[in-house]
Amino acid sequence: MKITFLRYSIRQAMANIFNNRLVHLIGVGTMAIAFLIFDAFILSFVNLSYWTEERGRLLSMSVYFKEEPDRIVLEDVQRELLGFPGVTIKRFISKDDAMEDLRRQLGDEAGLLDGLKENPLPASLEITFSRDKGGDSIPHQLKRRLERIDIVDEVQYSQEWIERFQAIMEALKIVGIVVGGLLFLAALFIITNTIKLTIYSRKDEIEILKLVGATNRFVKIPFLIEGSIQGFLGGSLALILLFVAYMIVVARVDLRIGFASLDFVFLPTQYIALLLVMSSIAGLIGSTISLGRFFRI
C-alpha cells in the first residue's frame, strides 16, 4: 500500500468521523454499551478465577495428636513442620480448647457433652500451607513425614478440595469461553448494525467515489479505518465506564464468605490491552460485513 494512499485513508477516516460526529457519537455509545456487557463478564470471570485461586492456594491441614503433647514435643513437631516451604502454623488446639470449640458450635445442645466422663477430643495443630511454594505432592509428603512421629495420630487435609478446585477452574474456563464468545458475537452483531447505519448514511458518497474511478479498496479502506477507530473508542469508553462501576462497587460492597473478606481486582493490564485490540478488531469486522452489501454490484 502506497504511503500517499495510506495517508489519504487515515486523513479521510478522521475527516469522516469529524464531519459525521453525531452519527459517530451515537455509534460509539452503542458500541460502548455492547462492549461494557462483554467487559463486565470478563471482569466477573477474572474476579471469580481470582477468588477461586486464592481459596485454592492456601491448603489447611490438621495434625492430630494421640495425647496432649508437652511443650518440648510440640516444639519438635513445629520445627519439623516449618522445615517445609510455605507452611504457616495457625494455632495449637489443646484437648480443652477443642472441647470448648465444640461446645460453642453445639450452642443450646452443649449440655449433651456434660455426660462425658473424659474428654475424647484430640489435641491438634492447625496449619496452612501455600500451594505457590510447591507442587501438589507436598501435602502428601508432609502427611507421611508427620505420621512417622510417635505422638502424631493422624494428619488430615482436604485432597478433595484441591481436586474440586481444579475441576471448578476447568469448568470456569469452559463457561468463560462459551459465554464470553456468545457475548462477543452479540456485541459484534450490534456493532455491525451500528456501522451499517453510519455507512448507509453515506451511500451516495460511496456511489460517487466509484463513479469517478475509485477501486473498491480505495473506498473501503477509510471506512475500515473508521470502523476500527470507532471500535477502539467504544472499547475505551466501555473500559472507563467499567472502571467507574468497579470503583463504586469496591467502595460500597464488602463481600464476605465466612470470615474471609474477598478482595475485588480490576482487569490486569494485559486484559485491558487485549480488550482494546478486540474492540478495534470488532469495529474492523463490523465495517467489513457492513460494507459487503454496497459492493455486490
Added chain:
Amino acid sequence: MIQLFHVYKTFGSKNSALIDVSLRVSKGEFVFITGPSGAGKTTLLKIIFCAEKATSGQALVDGRNLNRISERELALLRRRIGVVFQDFKLLPRRTVFENVALALEIAGLPLSLIRKKVHQTLRYLGLANKEGYYPPQLSGGEQQRVALARAIINNPLILLADEPTGNLDPDLTMEIMALLREIHVKGTTVVVATHSQELLRDTRRRIVSLSKGRIV
C-alpha cells in the same frame, strides 16, 4: 472510442429504457444525444460509463467490452472518462478543492501535483476564489462548473455530460458550452445529452436522437 451493438436495457420486466441501440462515436468526436425526457439519454450515458449494465447487446469503450470487465479494469476505465452528472453528484461535506482533487487522489498522484492541477483547473473555470467553499454554498452554475472541473482534471479520453446546462440561465449555458468546446479542441471525445433544442439549433455537430429508447 465508443461502440454500442444492439443494446437493450430493461428495468423490471416491462420498462424498456433502451431498445436495440447501436452507436459508434469516433475518437475526438463531439456528439449530442437528444430526445425528450424519458427517451433514454441518461440510461445511454450510464451504459457507457458502466453505472448500468446492458440487459443484452455489447458495449465497448476504449476497446474494452463492458460486459466482461473486472472491477479493477472498470475503475481504471472510469478514470479516463470524465462525467458531468445532471445532479452534479458533488460530495456536500467536502470542499470544492477536495471534490475536484478526488479524481486525482483516486489516481494516486502526489499531493503537491494534486494541489497544482486543482488550482490550475479551478482558475481555468473561474472558481479560484471558491476553493474552500462547500457545494451547498454555491449557486447551480458554480456547482456545474465544479462538476466539470472534476470531470476534466484527469485529461479524460471521453467526457460525458448529462444535461450540463439544464439548470442554467442562457449566459451560463453559453459559458459551459464554450468550455466543452475548448475541452473538445484539446482532443477529448465529448458526448453531451440534452433535451434543449436551443442548444442544438446552430450546431454542426452530430446529433443522435432518441425516442422511447430507440435511435430515430
